[in-house]
Amino acid sequence: MVAIEQNILAKNDGYAEQNRALLRERRIFALNLVSSPGSGKTTLLVRTIEALRSRCPVTVIEGDQQTANDAERIRATGVPALQINTGKGCHLDAHMVGAALREMKLPQQGFLFIENVGNLVCPAAFDLGEAHKVAILSVTEGEDKPLKYPDMFLAADVMLLNKCDLLPYVRFDVELAVANALRVNPTLAVFQVSAETGQGFDDWLAWLDSGLAALALTAASG
Amino acid sequence: MHEMSLAEGIVQLIEEAAHSEGFAKVTAVWLEIGRLAAVEPDALRFCFDAVVAGTIAEGSRLEIIDVEGSGWCMDCCEPVTLGALFGPCPQCGSHKVQATGGTEMRVKELAVT
Numbered sequence: 001m002v003a004i005e006q007n008i009l010a011k012n013d014g015y016a017e018q019n020r021a022l023l024r025e026r027r028i029f030a031l032n033l034v035s036s037p038g039s040g041k042t043t044l045l046v047r048t049i050e051a052l053r054s055r056c057p058v059t060v061i062e063g064d065q066q067t068a069n070d071a072e073r074i075r076a077t078g079v080p081a082l083q084i085n086t087g088k089g090c091h092l093d094a095h096m097v098g099a100a101l102r103e104m105k106l107p108q109q110g111f112l113f114i115e116n117v118g119n120l121v122c123p124a125a126f127d128l129g130e131a132h133k134v135a136i137l138s139v140t141e142g143e144d145k146p147l148k149y150p151d152m153f154l155a156a157d158v159m160l161l162n163k164c165d166l167l168p169y170v171r172f173d174v175e176l177a178v179a180n181a182l183r184v185n186p187t188l189a190v191f192q193v194s195a196e197t198g199q200g201f202d203d204w205l206a207w208l209d210s211g212l213a214a215l216a217l218t219a220a221s222g
Numbered sequence: 223m224h225e226m227s228l229a230e231g232i233v234q235l236i237e238e239a240a241h242s243e244g245f246a247k248v249t250a251v252w253l254e255i256g257r258l259a260a261v262e263p264d265a266l267r268f269c270f271d272a273v274v275a276g277t278i279a280e281g282s283r284l285e286i287i288d289v290e291g292s293g294w295c296m297d298c299c300e301p302v303t304l305g306a307l308f309g310p311c312p313q314c315g316s317h318k319v320q321a322t323g324g325t326e327m328r329v330k331e332l333a334v335t
Contacts, residue, residue, distance in 0.1 A: 002243050004329040008231040008253075090224060122224040125260070150308045151260050183317050184308040 012126055015094035019101060019129025023112065027219045028059075029212040030112040032128050034152060035136035036145070037118030040162045042070050044136060044195035045113055049077045051205055056212065057110030061100050063092040063117045070115060080104060091122035094129055109216065111208065120149040131211065132157040139163045139170055143177040146184050153184045158191070160204065165194035225262060228327065229269035235329050236279050245334035248279040252331045256289040256324035258307050263288075282333075291324030 007013065023030045035041050049058050060081040062070040071083035082100050084092060097114060106112075114130060116123040124133075135156035137145055140163055146153040153159065159181050161174065178190050189207065193200035236248055251270075255261050263286045274280050291304035295311040296318040302311050304321055311319050 002239055002245065002332045002334050004235060004239055004331055006235050006329050008228050008235070008327045008329060011231055011234050089227075091227070093227070121260075122227075125224060126227075147308070150306070154307060186318075 009125065009127075012094045015098050016127035016129040019094055019098050022101060022106075023129060023131075024215070024219060026106050027109040027212075027216050028106060028112045029110075029208070029215050030114065030128075030130045031208075032114045032116055032123070032130035032133045033136060034116045034120070034123045034133055034156065035118060035138075036120050036141065039118070039136045039138040039141065040195050041115055041118070041136050042073055044160065044162055044193070045115060046073060046077055047195045047198065047201065048113070048205070048208070049074065049079055051201065052111060052208065053077065053079055057107035059104060059106065059110065059112045061092075061097060061104075061112070061114045063096075063115060065089070065117060086117055090117060090119050091126050092116050092128060093126050097128045109212075111212065120145065120152045124149075124151040124155040131215070134158045134160060136160045136162050137177065137181075139166055139172040139174070139177075143173050144180060146177070146181040150184045153181050153188065156185070156188065158189045158207070161190060161192045162195055164192045164199055165197045225265040225269045226273070228261065228266060229273040232270065232329055233273050233277055233279060236332065237277065239332065240278055240334075243334075245332075246278060247335045248282045248332050249335060250283040250285060250333035251279065251329065252285045252287060254287045254289055254326050254328045254330050256291065256326045258291040258304065258321055258324040259327045261327055287330065289324050289326060291321065293319040293321045293323075295319045 033041050052058050058079045060074045062081055062083045065086055068083040071081040074081035082104050084096050084100055114128055133156040135152055181188055191200055191204045193204055267284055270284050293302055293304040295302045297316040298313050310317055
């Protein structure tokens with residue numbers, strides 16, 4: 001008998017730590033965006049980039065099973081984007097992201113957005129080396145998504161409730177959705193936004209800026 | 223979720239152990255899978271059988287040790303059993319329960335020749 005006593009995801013977690021160390025050294029605030037397909041992740045990302053890019057370098061890694069459509073949408077904003085196609089895979093893992101980081105020209109200080117494969121299940125378990133997972137839920141989905149897919153809302157530190165401009169036209173109880181999310185994760189920060197109109201973006205952008213500033217501060221003192 | 227990736231992770235751990243411990247064949251694998259780990263044991267068995275083909279663990283027996291979910295209820299101030307990650311305390315119904323066990327997915331040991 002041979003005792004192993006190792007976490008099955010130990011390999012992934014090791015790569016994630018390498019990515020995290022590299023990102024910290026470069027003072028890059030990295031966010032892993034997770035959601036179901038169609039929640040408006042790419043549109044939200046494009047609007048976020050347009051607001052940020054004049055003050056700070058932004059880099060994007062796009063994960064999808066197939067096509068480079070999303071990376072092309074990001075590149076149209078003028079920032080570098082690298083597309084990872086996972087093929088049959090349902091999530092990005094830390095090894096894929098590490099390879100992408102080596103391939104890209106990383107700036108000294110800035111934001112890295114990793115847009116994960118649209119899937120509320122598998123990406124929850126895979127640490128990519130990000131500072132935070134950001135879950136995006138849209139008001140065209142059900143209020144009970146956080147209860148149906150609790151692992152993801154537990155793994156995330158932030159929830160963006162997107163498409164809030166559609167609230168007058170859809171039956172969606174914001175209070176209930178937020179309560180459900182907080183039931184799963186009481187420390188979750190929630191922002192109500194619309195990637196279409198820009199509603200709520202001031203708070204979201206302020207959160208991003210404070211994250212980057214905090215990282216610069218710890219890097220300077222470390 | 224992602225049971226195929228987990229099965230691949232298991233085979234990687236086995237191959238690394240074979241390299242460091244110097245064994246050539248694995249006949250049984252013991253895993254500890256917590257009930258709060260979001261892993262379907264049946265799906266994992268299916269994927270494991272597919273992934274071990276052609277490796278030193280081909281044909282090995284997979285034993286899955288089921289670990290009950292447990293947590294600490296902040297209102298009762300005592301340990302409780304937990305049926306789901308965000309589940310209520312079975313005693314007082316509060317959701318202020320921190321999971322303390324049952325989220326593990328570990329390769330525990332191997333029988334080797």
